[in-house]
Amino acid sequence: NAGVMQNPRHLVRRRGQEARLRCSPVKGHSHVYWYRQLPEEGLKFMVYLQKENIIDESGMPKERFSAEFPKEGPSILRIQQVVRGDSAAYFCASSPTRQANEKLFFGSGTQLSVL
C-alpha cells in the first residue's frame, strides 16, 4: 500500500502568487488532516476534512487559505496571495477513522518558500 503522497515536495512562489498543495491519503482512508510547521515551531493543526466535508478548520487562517477533499482526487490546500510568512513545511496526514492517533500516517510534506 502506498503511503500518504504529497506533491510537490518543494514549491517556490513569489509574493502575491497562489500556492496549491496536494495530498493523496492512504488508500481507504477518508480522514485527512493538514498541519503547518513554521521554522523553530512544532506542527500545528490547520484543517480536518472527511470526504467532501470540512469537519474542523479552527487552525486555518480565515483569509487566503482554503482546503478541499473532493469525492474523487486528492485533497488540496490552497493559499492565495502568498506572503513571506506563509513559508513553512506543510504536512498532510490521513487515518481510517477519527479516533485513530496511532494510525495517523503523515506524508513527507511540501516545503513552501515565498520569495
Next chain:
Amino acid sequence: DQQVKQNSPSLSVQEGRISILNCDYTNSMFDYFLWYKKYPAEGPTFLISISSIKDKNEDGRFTVFLNKSAKHLSLHIVPSQPGDSAVYFCAASALSGANNLFFGTGTRLTVIP
C-alpha cells in the same frame, strides 16, 4: 502559545547508551500523549503512546514515562542505535481526533557509532 514544549533542540548519545528525550506540557486536560519520529525528507511516523491512566508504557527498546503531577513525559531509548538518529516530536491531546493534537518543537537525536 506552545502548550507542548521540548526544551532540548538536540541531543547526542553514544551507540549502546541510553537516550532520554524530555517533554513538558502546560494543559492539565491533556490525557493522551504520543511520540513521533521523523527522518529527513520524510513525514513523522508514530512511535509510542501513553494514556494518562498509566505512568509507563514500554515497546521494545522504547519506554515512555508520564509524570502527571509534573506535567512531564520522557522517552527512553535503550540501547541507542545509529538508526535511531532522527527528530523526535512529542504530542498531546485532551480530546480524541488528530485535529486535537498539539506538537512540541522536536528534539534532534544523534546516535554516534
